[in-house]
Amino acid sequence: MGENIRVTFQSEHDWERARVQWVEDLLAVGALFGDDESLLRAKANRVHQLLRRIVEDVPAVRITARLPDGVPPEQIPLLSAAIREAALKAIEASMNHSVRLVMAAIFDLCTSKLRREPS
Numbered sequence: 001m002g003e004n005i006r007v008t009f010q011s012e013h014d015w016e017r018a019r020v021q022w023v024e025d026l027l028a029v030g031a032l033f034g035d036d037e038s039l040l041r042a043k044a045n046r047v048h049q050l051l052r053r054i055v056e057d058v059p060a061v062r063i064t065a066r067l068p069d070g071v072p073p074e075q076i077p078l079l080s081a082a083i084r085e086a087a088l089k090a091i092e093a094s095m096n097h098s099v100r101l102v103m104a105a106i107f108d109l110c111t112s113k114l115r116r117e118p119s
Contacts, residue, residue, distance in 0.1 A: 019048040030111045043110035047102065054098050063087050
């Protein structure tokens, strides 16, 4: 317990491929509404930077937990691993949620066309 956990999520190649796709998609949508190409490229790059920060700049996590009395010493590593795995799953779920929300709003945030929400 009490260990820092660091995780690497994607390769540089994956990030670059995603950035290129965001630029292309925003340019395609923006062209339909007369949006400025250089502004859309800048916005796509900013979204890329924001998403990378969400995924890669997760603060180090220090897990501190009081184990129940009577846990046999041979089971402490197993219990510690289960707690660590649960914490990582929670971090992953939170990050996935943040990324999904940003991606669902990318066209609204970066182009002049807002999607109409159902009434």
